[in-house]
Amino acid sequence: MLKYIGIVLIAMVNRSADLDFMTPQILQELLKLIEEDNVKKFYKQKPWRTFRKLALRRDRNTCQDCFRKGNTVHHKKKVKEFPHLALRLSNVSTTCYSCHNKEHPEKLAPYNERPFVNEERW
């Protein structure tokens, strides 16, 4: 707990500090969830929830694209492709809902236009 408070303080004072909360255990669990195609579960677990709050505070709940209010934490490098970067502060930025949709055009694609084969499985 004390270690966590220290890390939070460093992040508040030095906004460019690149802090990494990933541990071998968290990474192992995340890799398992990716394999099971259940990354959603990762976003419900404590490591992400704590990390997310820290990232939002670093960015003062402000979208880093349009500087309006934002409460979505976006991974610059996708969790599925770069799982070891999932809890690294330099790999995330706060976005608002509409800027986040622009970052992920794939999420907006109509269902029937999605490719039938999920290439990420291969």
Ligand SMILES: [Zn+2]
């Ligand atoms: Zn925005």
Ligand SMILES: [Zn+2]
């Ligand atoms: Zn995103």
